[in-house]
Amino acid sequence: MLALLTLVDHYHQGDPLQIRQIAAQQHIPDRYLEQLLATLRRSGLVCSQRGARGGYSLAREPWKITLLEIIRCIEGRESQGQTPPPASLTIERAVVHEIWQEADQAANHVLENCTLQDLCDRKAAQQQIGLMYYI
Amino acid sequence: MLALLTLVDHYHQGDPLQIRQIAAQQHIPDRYLEQLLATLRRSGLVCSQRGARGGYSLAREPWKITLLEIIRCIEGRESQGQTPPPASLTIERAVVHEIWQEADQAANHVLENCTLQDLCDRKAAQQQIGLMYYI
DNA sequence: CATAATCTCCGATGGAGAACCGGAGTATAC
DNA sequence: GTATACTCCGGTTCTCCATCGGAGATTATG
Numbered sequence: 348m349l350a351l352l353t354l355v356d357h358y359h360q361g362d363p364l365q366i367r368q369i370a371a372q373q374h375i376p377d378r379y380l381e382q383l384l385a386t387l388r389r390s391g392l393v394c395s396q397r398g399a400r401g402g403y404s405l406a407r408e409p410w411k412i413t414l415l416e417i418i419r420c421i422e423g424r425e426s427q428g429q430t431p432p433p434a435s436l437t438i439e440r441a442v443v444h445e446i447w448q449e450a451d452q453a454a455n456h457v458l459e460n461c462t463l464q465d466l467c468d469r470k471a472a473q474q475q476i477g478l479m480y481y482i
Numbered sequence: 483m484l485a486l487l488t489l490v491d492h493y494h495q496g497d498p499l500q501i502r503q504i505a506a507q508q509h510i511p512d513r514y515l516e517q518l519l520a521t522l523r524r525s526g527l528v529c530s531q532r533g534a535r536g537g538y539s540l541a542r543e544p545w546k547i548t549l550l551e552i553i554r555c556i557e558g559r560e561s562q563g564q565t566p567p568p569a570s571l572t573i574e575r576a577v578v579h580e581i582w583q584e585a586d587q588a589a590n591h592v593l594e595n596c597t598l599q600d601l602c603d604r605k606a607a608q609q610q611i612g613l614m615y616y617i
Numbered sequence: 618c619a620t621a622a623t624c625t626c627c628g629a630t631g632g633a634g635a636a637c638c639g640g641a642g643t644a645t646a647c
Numbered sequence: 648g649t650a651t652a653c654t655c656c657g658g659t660t661c662t663c664c665a666t667c668g669g670a671g672a673t674t675a676t677g
Contacts, residue, residue: 352574365623373574378667385625398674399622414581438612439487439508442605446549450592454585461581470577477573500652514637520654533645534651 348417349373350380354393355409355467363395363402383421390420410464415455483552484508485515489528490544490602498530498537518556525555545599550590 350369357364366384370377384403387393394406405412485504492499501519505512519538522528529541540547 348578349574352578367623373572376666379665381624382665388624395624396674397624397672399620400675401623401673403624437508438605438608439484442601442608443483443487445604446592446596446601450589453592454589457581457585457588466577466581469580470573473573473577502652511637513639514635516653517637530653531645532643532651532653534649535646536644536652538653 348414349375350384351387351393351405351412351417351463352466352470354403354405355463358405358409362400363404365402369403387417387420392417392420405463408464409467410462412463413459414461414463414466415458418458483549484510485519486522486528486540486547486552486598487601487605489538489540490598493540493544497535498539500537504538522552522555527552527555540598543599544602545597547598548594549596549598549601550593553593 350373353369353372354364366377366381369375370380384393384395388395388403392406392412393403395401395403485508488504488507489499501512501516504510505515519528519530523530523538527541527547528538530536530538
């Protein structure tokens with residue numbers, strides 16, 4: 348997520364950003380970030396350019412990527428986000444499963460209506476608030 | 483949760499339910515259920531009666547126990563539900579943390595407005611639907 | 618074309634938490 | 648006082664996350 352925000356900041360430039368730079372800027376171990384970005388690449392959220400002067404860039408405009416998509420990619424590398432209905436399906440299990448799904452959907456609704464661009468806008472707003480202290 | 487539903491079913495009777503019976507009815511390993519119920523007891527959601535003819539019973543009326551309370555008890559044995567704001571607090575981390583909180587609150591809102599009694603009512607409704615197939 | 622820079626793939630490690638089992642102790646109805 | 652329960656404590660296994668290291672593939676550039 349932090350890495351993606353860094354990519355948004357860099358989006359208007361044409362050249363890709365390298366793992367090293369993103370990692371350093373956000374204080375994330377680069378070897379770990381590499382894995383996450385690889386996952387996002389396989390899901391088609393970011394593009395990678397191999398070789399010298401390579402790096403990563405967003406595959407789409409930042410206002411067309413919702414946070415829900417990102418979460419789905421990350422958590423859905425093995426376990427599908429939709430928890431499968433429990434094996435031995437008694438009525439109580441079904442009912443509990445249902446309410447859980449509802450809570451999950453409520454959270455997803457928030458994430459679905461927030462794009463990377465929105466997050467960046469918030470960041471900008473926060474920064475302005477921060478500036479106010481010094482003026 | 484399943485165990486608590488069983489306790490609700492038994493709520494109008496005065497006598498407590500034993501771990502064995504709950505576990506057998508809901509197909510939960512009893513040694514594990516014991517741990518969970520102990521946690522709920524320490525949180526004051528259920529009462530226990532030791533000794534022969536002992537067992538567990540709800541500490542409050544089922545319509546006065548929300549699912550959020552239950553979740554908080556279970557997940558909050560060590561980690562406080564509110565994820566603490568990240569240590570190295572850059573602006574991006576704060577913003578990401580904020581949206582996560584919002585999603586979490588949306589889910590909690592659903593769980594807050596659902597009591598054990600509500601779940602039982604749903605169960606009853608489901609059972610009626612099930613009956614319709616046979617009539 | 619050689620080379621350095623960079624992503625890519627794969628395997629390994631350590632820690633945390635969940636799920637689970639077993640034993641020794643304690644309280645209580647009968 | 649004894650059988651029946653809960654209670655406490657420790658241990659095992661399993662999975663997932665975070666992390667690191669190495670060998671290989673790809674490409675801009677001189």
